[in-house]
Amino acid sequence: MEVIVAIRQTPLLDGEIVLTADEKSVEIEGLKYHINEWDLYALEEALRLKTEIGARITAVSVGGKATEEAMYYCIAAGVDEAVLIEEESSYQLDSSSIATLLEKFTSMRVFDLFLTGVQSEDTGCGEVGAILATKLCVPQAAVVMKIKSLNPEESIVVQRELEDGFSDVQRLSLPALLTIQTGINQPRYVSTMHLRKARNKGSIMRISPLDLSTGTGLPAPKKTMKRAFLPEVGSVKLEFIDGVTAADKAKNIVDRLYGMEVL
Amino acid sequence: MEEQHIEEMKKKVIEAVSKCRICMSCYADCPLYESTRGFVTQGPSGITRALYYGIRWDALDGKDGQDLRDILYACTTCGSCEVRCKKSACNIPLVEIIETGRKLLVEKMVGPMPKQIKVLESLDRNGNPYGEPAEERTQWLGSIDPQDTAKIKLVQGDLKTETLLFVGCTSSYERDLVNVPGSIVKIFNHMGVDYGILKDEKCCGDPALRLGEAGLFEEMAEKNTKVFEQAEIKRIVTISPHCMSSFSQDYPDLPNNITIQHYTEFFAEQMSAGNLKPQKSLKKKVTYHDPCYLGKHNDIYETPRQILTWIAGDSFVEMEHNREQALCCGGGGGRMFVEIEEIERLSEKRVQQALDVGAEIIATACPWCYSQIADGIKTSGNEGKILVKDIAELIAESL
């Protein structure tokens, strides 16, 4: 069984965000990156299929030099093949462009299952999976929280997360595309030694977008950024509640809340 | 890691565990077994034997691998079992076997425990296990009297210092503990010691090694060793016994001419030399909790007691389990970062032992013991009846 997993490298969001001078995007100088959290769950789910039924896993990403690290991570984690569609300006591409590049790549391959994360941490659009499935003309299921059963030649049954604790169960014929929700499994820890070995001995298959597109270079974006700005930060009043014991502190909080007529 | 290296680790474990007589004596002293009361794989012989069979049965993956992981990572690595085994049985290196098991599981991508993954990620990215930004590591200096902090050399780049105070992650970031490094700074300045603190101090690496991430530990040790060499350091004084233990026992390439000391050793030396003269001022009954990594792992039992007796005189009382038999607080071996279901919390048990001898203060010399015991005082409802204090705080208060 052939499984492809789409991986996106996203910036770590624990530092300060600085915008470019033209207010169209984020300054990438000095950013640190990691694999998008949802994609880690998708990767783990693929690797689980490898362990259980011997599926062959290909990880694919669109990105520049910095994305090599994500590819080595996938190799260290145990994928059979890591493919990098090399494009330094990948952060300026919109969901539709990325989906187009992935479609061009995937159509050169045979696959049974394509996994993406539900959304990415940086853009939060949640569109690539859906657009890609449409372009590939395969059935799709979004926000998958569990693969219930799999008939490798025919179909897959998945449970999808809905609101308020509800879920539904769907059967899709293969090949199909799933967008994977966090919590579906426990992503493994990939150790420093494994990463070192992957960097030394692993090989990334590199593809240029030119090799993929039938036209003239990158697919044109369907969205353009009008303006990027940081939200206004209001003044925040912070008061530490006094008290020696936890019980004292609790009493003081309750008194304050009564005083503010919140309770 | 090369396959051959993994096979060697497995072979070593089998050989070592084969020598175990399964006399079960180690259970008598295991704090994990005591607090989980009953499941045999929660004791040293059971944990190591589980690893033995895990290797023999080739059961290091899947559900079995996860079960084995849960068993191996519950241990606090306190070393009480090794003390007992050396005394009455075969002297099996139980903690080393358990740590080797953790390394094997990390290499199999089964370990560590899920909640500990972000600890390792944080060590790699931020140089501390708590997910705190690296840039904020020296912010604690802002809560100290500027007169005291003015005398500290902030070492980075080409700056050299003979004596280094290695603050450690917990003392740097834990707001509740800020008085501990603050007291140490005060004492250093009182003695007029010329010393420095690293501007970009990074974790000593102990949590990485205890969690089985040998590769990450190697990298962290290498970087720290370079920094120490570049600053031409001759003496490192640590606040945490875990840092001290890591530097002295685990760092592969630390130059021989660097003296590693826990602050109690350094201060006791200074007291004997007459450079540090705390008053015999503590009237409250104080007892001492031996941190496992100061006591059992490094045989330092009497030095902290000398200091306390100096300050407290007859007010110093011993708990029932002390020195080699001290009850582990439950914080070591990666246990700070993950909850294990216990019938009786170790920290609460220790607090009760202190109350049983009439102590009003539990003194200790490890930031993790301090945290654990502070929590234990709260969760057992004994706030106001007993306090936890670091020895450094008591010395500073007596100056």
Place this chain on the structure above:
Amino acid sequence: MIDSEQICTKIVEGLEEVLEKKYISINRFERMANALIPFPYDIEEKQMPYAVVMPRTADEVSGIMKFANKEKIPIFVRGSGTQLAGSSRPHTHGIVLNVHRLNQFEVYEDYGYMECGPGCVVAQLDDALAELGYYFPFHPGSRIIANMGGVVSNNTSAHMIDTCVGKPGDYILGVEAVLPNGDIIETGTKGFRRPAGTDLTKFFVGGDGLLGVITKIRMRLAPGFKRARGIAVFEDLKALARGVQRMYREKRPAPMLMEFMEKEAAKIGYEIKGLPEPKGSAIFFVSVGSTEEEASSKLNQVLESFQAENPVEAYEVKDLDVWEKLWGAREVIGSFLMQKSGHQWKAAEVVCNLKDLEEGIVAAKNFNADMPSISKLPLYLYGHIGALSMHPGILIPSDWNDEMQKNALDEIFQKEARLNVQYGGCGGEWGQFSKRKDFFVQRYGEAAYAFVNTIKKAADPNNILNPGILEGYR
């Protein structure tokens, strides 16, 4: 293994009505760990338990036994698993009933007795009672983790000399037990006069775990003793034996503790403790009385008997620091030898009669001389000579494979059986069956063995409770 998985799930489902799910474990490693005993060879697949259960009350134990009988699944009862004749290792697949949670303990000073569960740790009870001024009769070497259930089921004398304090079981007033069919019964008395005639307590105290699961033990509180300590060193081992014979024949008051170390063993122990080299084999003993004078007087009477056999030295030890070292010298030999050689220590229990003691002690010294696989291994001799009991201890190499380890153990038990049959003695510490079943048959005959089987069959028709102990196994 698939069959096993189905059974594991069936067991969990069936027992969820009896006790909380979190006290039923089918974790593969927990199951393995509950089949561990101090024997050096691996557990066989057929011995792996299906599940481990940890009941808290007699009712839960009863529910478990009923389930087991209905499903015909064996139950193996276990505490710390430290018994040295193999009783704690499951013979076949089954459920391990671990008694650790049956550890209630209450002292009723008004009644003059204490009650405890089988999961209580011997040393903890001993310490608690000693603090209150009471004597505790169980004192095995494994006391820091041994459980009451085991020491009572074996009625193990260990260090205590029978002729002074009786068997420890003599202090037990009654028990509560769950029969193999799940019925809960109470035995014995709450007073001090134990039943004349049929006392069902005897079916469980020293019961080898055949007829029921002990869920509560009631033991009378005996006042603590005052002690006097003595030592005698004999150049000749036979003279040491003669000294003990004299002690009995001359009607001396038997001491509570009387240990000996043969010269080679003594040398090691003394050196570790920083004592000067012993000039022969050593006896250490503790006489007891209600006052120190009484204890001392009894001790000196024993010394008189020893003096007649020309010891190198024989005297009362008044200095407690010296005594700590001497007494401690015995305890460190085993661990020292194991750590030095990396080998495993295994001892036999040879118990002689009084008349043949001289011959017996020599036979114990030459224990492994005619044993094919272990004759070349070093042997050290020590034991509770006051009870005429000797432990020839052998170091078995850890790098021997499972087959060689089993052969060695078999030879040890076979030789032990032969000597005990020869001298008419029997083990007083580790039970009568399991790896000692052959001894029982040789010593008491087929008819006696058949009789025990008849009783077992009557009480446990489905052979659910601890099968394998009575049958004996390799």
